[in-house]
Amino acid sequence: MLKNYYQKDLLEAGIDEAGRGCYAGPVFAAAVILPSDFYHPLLNDSKQVKEKDRYELRGFIQEKAVAWAVASVEEAEIDRINILQATWKAMHLAIQSLVTKPELLLIDGNRFRSFSGISHRCIVKGDSLYASIAAASILAKTCRDDHMNQLHYSYPQYGWKQNKGYGTKVHRDAILQYGLCEFHRKSFQINPVTPSLF
16 A cells, blocks of 8 residues: 655655656656545556556546646757756656645655755655655656657657557657657667667
8 A cells, every 4th residue: 555655744745757768759747745645546656557547546636636737848858958857857847836835855766856945755666655656657647648649640650649659669660660750859869679778
């Protein structure tokens, strides 16, 4: 069962990203402050939740959260500053968009660039441990999926409606046939022959 807080004394926001490892599309991040009694039986790391359940959770989280925000950084900016810096930038944009200021940030992962004036804790696999981080993962994932579904109609050959920009075989085969488009991350030096980045 997910924990509702890391500690009791400070107002916490969970922070997570979606799309960091994709070949195409923006990186998204979400920040979520939940009430201390928040509960939904389906809430978990977004990768462990069925698509239809993620959208049910998104509505519930947006309705019940003390505050939430989602932000993104586009492909050109990712190429300019690198994906790690872009991920942190998206997280910072989400945090500063919260209507309620948190006193402690719970970051999914092992690294973070400090946000001015707010302490943080990095928690590896935090989206499977803390409700606020899991909620952030749900919002970031569903908002990014919606965005990639829209981009799909501009370039249907890449199969983004199904792969959301990740390096699946369909996506790699399409890159071999059609090359890269404006929404691909050029700095990733995408290798269409294997699923890894080099």
